[in-house]
Structure formats: structure tokens, C-alpha cells
Amino acid sequence: xxxxxxxxxxxxxxxxxxxxxxxxxxxxxxxxxxxxxxxxxxxxxxxxxxxxxxxxxxxxxxxxxxxxxxxxxxxxxxxxxxxxxxxxxxxxxxxxxxxxxxxxxxxxxxxxxxxxxxxxxxxxxxxxxxxxxxxxxxxxxxxxxxxxxxxxxxxxxxxxxxxxxxxxxxxxxxxxxxxxx
Amino acid sequence: xxxxxxxxxxxxxxxxxxxxxxxxxxxxxxxxxxxxxxxxxxxxxxxxxxxxxxxxxxxxxxxxxxxxxxxxxxxxxxxxxxxxxxxxxxxxxxxxxxxxxxxxxxxxxxxxxxxxxxxxxxxxxxxxxxxxxxxxxxxxxxxxxxxxxxxxxxxxxxxxxxxxxxxxxxxxxxxxxxxxxxxxxxxxxxxxxxxxxxxxxxxxxxxxxxxxxxxxxxxxxxxxxxxxxxxxxxxxxxxxxxxxxxxxxxxxxxxxxxxxxxxxxxxxxxxxxxxxxxxxxxxxxxxxxxxxxxxxxxxxxxxxxxxxxxxxxxxxxxxxxxxxxxxxxxxxxxxxxxxxxxxxxxxxxxxxxxxxxxxxxxxxxxxxxxxxxxxxxxxxxxxxxxxxxxxxxxxxxxxxxxxxxxxxxxxxxxxxxxxxxxxxxxxx
Ligand SMILES: Cc1ncc(COP(=O)(O)O)c(C=O)c1O
Numbered sequence: 001x002x003x004x005x006x007x008x009x010x011x012x013x014x015x016x017x018x019x020x021x022x023x024x025x026x027x028x029x030x031x032x033x034x035x036x037x038x039x040x041x042x043x044x045x046x047x048x049x050x051x052x053x054x055x056x057x058x059x060x061x062x063x064x065x066x067x068x069x070x071x072x073x074x075x076x077x078x079x080x081x082x083x084x085x086x087x088x089x090x091x092x093x094x095x096x097x098x099x100x101x102x103x104x105x106x107x108x109x110x111x112x113x114x115x116x117x118x119x120x121x122x123x124x125x126x127x128x129x130x131x132x133x134x135x136x137x138x139x140x141x142x143x144x145x146x147x148x149x150x151x152x153x154x155x156x157x158x159x160x161x162x163x164x165x166x167x168x169x170x171x172x173x174x175x176x177x178x179x180x181x
Numbered sequence: 182x183x184x185x186x187x188x189x190x191x192x193x194x195x196x197x198x199x200x201x202x203x204x205x206x207x208x209x210x211x212x213x214x215x216x217x218x219x220x221x222x223x224x225x226x227x228x229x230x231x232x233x234x235x236x237x238x239x240x241x242x243x244x245x246x247x248x249x250x251x252x253x254x255x256x257x258x259x260x261x262x263x264x265x266x267x268x269x270x271x272x273x274x275x276x277x278x279x280x281x282x283x284x285x286x287x288x289x290x291x292x293x294x295x296x297x298x299x300x301x302x303x304x305x306x307x308x309x310x311x312x313x314x315x316x317x318x319x320x321x322x323x324x325x326x327x328x329x330x331x332x333x334x335x336x337x338x339x340x341x342x343x344x345x346x347x348x349x350x351x352x353x354x355x356x357x358x359x360x361x362x363x364x365x366x367x368x369x370x371x372x373x374x375x376x377x378x379x380x381x382x383x384x385x386x387x388x389x390x391x392x393x394x395x396x397x398x399x400x401x402x403x404x405x406x407x408x409x410x411x412x413x414x415x416x417x418x419x420x421x422x423x424x425x426x427x428x429x430x431x432x433x434x435x436x437x438x439x440x441x442x443x444x445x446x447x448x449x450x451x452x453x454x455x456x457x458x459x460x461x462x463x464x465x466x467x468x469x470x471x472x473x474x475x476x477x478x479x480x481x482x483x484x485x486x487x488x489x490x491x492x493x494x495x496x497x498x499x500x501x502x503x504x505x506x507x508x509x510x511x512x513x514x515x516x517x518x519x520x521x522x523x524x525x526x527x528x529x530x531x532x533x534x535x536x537x538x539x540x541x542x543x544x545x546x547x548x549x550x551x552x553x554x555x556x557x558x559x560x561x562x563x564x565x566x567x568x569x570x571x572x573x574x575x576x577x578x579x580x581x582x583x584x585x586x587x588x589x590x591x592x593x594x595x596x597x598x599x600x601x602x603x604x605x606x607x608x609x
Contacts, residue, residue, distance in 0.1 A: 031431040036234050043235075109439040132439065142201060143236040147244060147448065148252030149263040149441050150198075154189060156209075158202040165222025166205060167230075167237040 003129050011136050014104050016171055018077035022069055024091050025082030026050035028060050034082040037134040069094050078104035081111055088113035092120050108132055141169040192475045199253030213465045214247045243453050247461035251468050255404045258373040259386050262409030263444035270389025272457035273403035277365055277385055280421045280446045281333045284310030289327040289335045291318045295342040318348045328360045339378050340370040343588040344581045345502045345527035347514035354382020363411045370526055374478040375519040384411040392555025396470040396477050400463040405447050409440030421446050482522020485591040491600050492529050497607050499530040525591040526554045535584035538563040544606035554590035559599050562588050
């Protein structure tokens with residue numbers, strides 16, 4: 001995988017497949033990016049499990065916080081890393097010991113560790129670096145267009161609502177959007 | 182699948198970028214959301230929107246779905262990460278500077294700019310304590326010399342109004358990069374059809390949509406495009422972007438919004454608080470204009486070149502300043518930055534001076550005598566007797582508005598008719 005530019009189909013495929021996300025480096029502070037992403041992904045129907053050793057045992061928005069990945073009793077589809085690039089390698093190494101193994105390692109905006117990425121990819125995992133799943137979901141669902149962001153997608157099909165309201169959009173069926181890159 | 186990675190061309194983006202069918206009604210043309218406000222899905226959703234934790238619509242001063250299509254459209258055409266539509270080109274400039282500057286800060290600006298921008302920078306900005314330092318695009322080293330530790334950005338026009346001046350964007354972009362400040366480019370006269378400043382190092386592009394993008398002389402509007410290229414957190418120079426914001430309970434915009442944080446800062450700190458929002462109706466008219474931008478712009482340029490060539494052979498004319506003409510001082514830069522055409526706004530000098538200028542604008546029948554550019558109609562103005570009347574003769578010459586100078590904005594009429602009108606008016 002070229003980690004400088006991902007095809008939309010790759011990102012869409014990941015967001016359409018994973019259901020349970022472990023968020024390592026989660027902060028319970030409401031103004032932190034990890035909290036934003038956590039809340040947003042929960043609202044879009046993902047199960048998001050916060051991981052932070054300093055907060056273990058507490059609950060945020062009904063989700064129990066765990067100290068480390070291996071403490072989580074349920075299978076995880078994706079590990080979302082909100083830690084500095086230098087801290088990613090041991091997190092991936094720990095993810096590799098999980099049974100079953102997660103399918104995706106996702107590193108947040110500004111986070112990139114090519115060695116950790118190679119290790120994960122060699123083990124058959126998909127890797128995304130320097131991206132935010134909230135932003136990518138918003139982009140591919142067209143929601144982010146409401147704040148003037150270039151979604152880099154064109155479509156003559158209308159975007160699909162998510163749930164009951166009128167302001168939440170879903171990723172919709174895969175062929176709905178013509179991805180530009 | 183092979184298609185999935187295709188990047189659409191400019192004409193396709195001009196029509197489609199940002200404009201998917203309306204999600205609620207399926208309307209194919211972009212609806213005019215002529216409403217001040219939007220109901221929330223529920224209380225939790227409202228809180229998320231106000232906290233910038235969800236993407237959505239609250240109140241038209243902050244964002245509107247019609248304006249949002251325009252924002253995405255222009256961002257896509259410029260190759261940027263995000264856009265922000267505002268009430269006018271001048272409002273776009275103020276909002277950009279507001280996100281970058283603190284009282285006592287400086288910015289370096291090309292002295293070859295639209296006269297209204299020169300006024301805004303020299304006078305209005307004084308009240309905010311934002312200090313402009315002028316540099317000369319004909320001598321790039323003056324930009325480097327003008328940089329000080331207080332410099333927060335460099336501001337230029339790609340093709341400058343009124344005199345058909347082409348600015349060396351890449352060279353000035355390199356100076357900005359070395360100085361660690363963003364390059365802001367006003368791309369109004371070129372439009373992204375002729376030139377994409379982001380390809381040459383612009384970090385932010387601003388537009389007066391009033392001109393060629395809207396293109397029909399019916400709506401005032403402005404737009405800011407974030408290139409997504411600048412690192413706002415490298416030092417502590419840009420507190421609006423890199424420090425916790427008290428307006429949003431300590432959120433840091435750059436770390437939260439990444440490569441479109443500048444557009445968000447302009448929206449949620451600038452537009453929200455200063456207030457120059459674009460009307461959705463204007464956004465609709467401008468969007469309709471943009472759908473034909475590539476067709477119109479090429480015709481504007483082809484007509485302008487024909488008129489400039491014709492004028493340069495006339496006995497009444499002393500000089501023609503159109504960069505598309507061979508031998509023009511900016512011809513090489515025009516070939517590099519605007520190879521499809523050098524725009525449609527230029528000046529020329531009348532041998533008969535002030536009186537000949539007054540006579541010409543009085544005699545034309547197809548050209549409209551007014552203070553705008555970038556209309557389907559051909560436009561003419563004699564700056565010395567109108568926009569620059571209050572200046573001394575020396576100041577007029579300095580501003581490129583000497584007594585003999587006439588500015589044209591060439592429209593989309595048949596070029597034979599445009600030329601015939603000038604010929605009749607010159608010889609009347
Ligand atoms: C190059 C340029 N920039 C900015 C502006 C200001 O735009 P507006 O009139 O939309 O405020 C103009 C208007 O003439 C212009 O020509």
C-alpha cells in the first residue's frame with residue numbers, strides 16, 4: 001500500500017467492514033481530537049472501546065475504558081492509534097498477539113510509523129496512516145461537504161441518510177459514489 | 182474499478198464538484214436554501230454541532246448548504262482541501278488576515294494590486310494594528326527584504342488588476358517558504374481555469390467571485406481556499422490555529438482539523454464573529470456561472486487577445502499592456518502561469534491623454550462604462566476621471582491610472598462587434 005495517498009475505495013472498504021474499534025491513546029477530555037472521533041464513530045454505529053491506562057475502569061458515554069489492548073475481552077476489528085508516531089510499534093506488536101487478530105491498524109492525523117506499518121501488513125493487516133476515521137467517514141458520506149471541505153468525490157446519486165435525523169449521512173452502498181482517487 | 186481512481190477534468194469539476202443531488206428531495210440542481218437556520222436532529226446533535234464535533238448546519242452566518250456547494254466547487258477547481266464562501270472578495274481578505282494577524286503584526290504585499298485592496302491594506306487595517314509592507318513584483322528581492330520577525334504572510338495577485346501584470350508566484354512562494362509564512366494569492370483575474378496558484382506554492386487562495394467565477398455581473402461574493410499545505414503548528418506564530426481556543430472550550434483547530442484547519446478557523450473564528458456571510462441566492466447564481474467557467478474564460482481570453490492586437494496597431498493608441506501580446510514585459514510569465522490565455526482585463530494608453538479617455542468612455546455604445554470587471558458584457562473605465570479621481574497626477578501615474586489610461590474587461594460578445602464599437606468611439 002502506498003501510504004502517501006490511499007484510494008477512496010480502500011478507506012471506504014475499511015469503514016464499511018469494521019464494527020469494533022479499539023481507540024488507543026483515547027482522552028476523556030471533551031476538547032481533544034480523540035474524544036471527537038470517539039463520539040462521532042459511536043454515533044455512526046461503531047462499537048468504540050477506549051484504551052488508556054490512566055483511566056482504566058472508568059466509563060465514557062457508556063463505554064468502559066481499558067488499560068491495554070490485551071485487556072479487552074471481545075474481538076477487535078480495528079485499532080485506532082492516537083499516540084505519537086514513536087509509540088506505535090509496541091501497540092502493533094501487542095495487536096499482533098490478539099486472538100482473533102484485528103484486520104486494520106489505523107494511525108491518526110500526523111501519526112506515521114512505516115516500520116510498524118510493514119510489520120502489520122506482513123501479518124496480513126490493512127494499514128492507514130496520518131488520517132482521521134471521523135474525517136474520512138464525513139468525507140465519504142458527503143457530510144463533510146456541509147463545512148466546505150473538498151470531499152474529492154463526485155456523484156449523480158443522492159447521499160443516504162444515517163438513522164432518523166436529516167443531518168447525519170451514511171457511507172451508503174459501495175457503488176454510490178464515484179471516487180476520484 | 183479502473184474508473185475509481187480517475188481524477189475528473191476541469192470542466193467536469195466545474196459542473197459537478199460539491200453538487201450531488203439534494204439528499205432530502207433528490208433535486209438535481211443545487212437548491213437555494215433560503216433560510217436563516219436549520220433544525221437539529223435532537224439535543225445531543227445540537228450540542229455536537231455547536232462543539233464542532235459533528236459536521237452539519239446551524240445558522241446561515243456560519244454555513245449554508247447552497248454556499249457549501251460553492252465552497253467545495255471552488256476548492257476542487259483550485260486543488261485545495263476546503264473553501265469558505267463570504268459576502269465579497271474584500272471580506273475574504275479580511276477574514277484571512279484576521280486568522281493570521283495580531284495587532285502589531287506585519288504582512289508583505291505586492292504593490293501591484295487591485296486599488297480597493299491597496300486601500301484596505303493601507304487604511305482599514307490600521308484600525309486593527311495590521312501593518313502592510315509593500316514590495317515590488319518586478320523586483321522579487323524586495324519581497325525578501327521586506328520580511329521581518331513580525332511578518333505573518335505574503336499577499337499577491339496572480340494576474341494583477343488593472344494593468345495586465347503577471348506575478349512570479351513560484352519565486353515569491355519560495356521566499357514565503359524560506360520565511361516560514363504562508364503565501365496568499367488573489368486569483369480573481371486568472372480564475373483556476375487559467376492558473377492554479379496552489380501548484381506554484383500558494384497556501385491560501387482568495388477570490389472575488391463577483392468577477393469571472395460568477396461571470397455574469399449579477400452577484401457580489403468572495404471565497405477563501407485552504408491549500409492544506411501550511412504547517413500552522415511549526416512555531417507559535419499562529420495562535421488562532423495552534424493554541425487552545427477559548428471560543429471552543431480549549432480546542433486546538435490545527436490538531437483537530439488537520440489539513441483543512443485554516444478554512445475552519447476562517448469559518449468558526451472569522452466568519453462566525455465578524456459576520457460577512459454570503460447570501461444563498463448569490464451562491465446559487467455564482468454556482469450557475471461556474472458551470473460554464475472553462476467555456477467562458479477561454480472565450481474571454483480569445484476575445485481579449487484579438488482586441489489587444491487590434492488596439493496595438495491603432496494610431497490613437499500609445500501603448501497596450503496585455504501580457505498575452507508578444508513583446509509584452511510579462512509575456513514570459515504569462516506563458517508559464519497562464520498558458521491558455523492572459524485573462525481579459527488590461528489597460529492601454531491614449532495619445533490624446535485625459536480628454537481622449539473621457540471622450541472614449543462617453544462614445545462607446547456596446548461597452549458599459551462602469552467600475553467592475555469579469556462580466557459577460559464588455560466593460561470600460563477611465564480610472565483618472567472615476568476610481569482614481571481623488572489622487573494627484575503623480576499618484577495616478579504611480580497607481581497605473583495616469584490621465585491617458587483606459588481599462589477594459591473584454592466580454593463574450595462577437596469580437597468583431599467589440600472592435601467595431603471601439604473603432605467607432607475612437608474615431609467619432
Ligand atoms: C483582484 C480583485 N481582488 C478583490 C476584489 C474585491 O472584490 P469584491 O468587490 O467582491 O469585494 C476585486 C474587485 O474589483 C478585484 O478585482
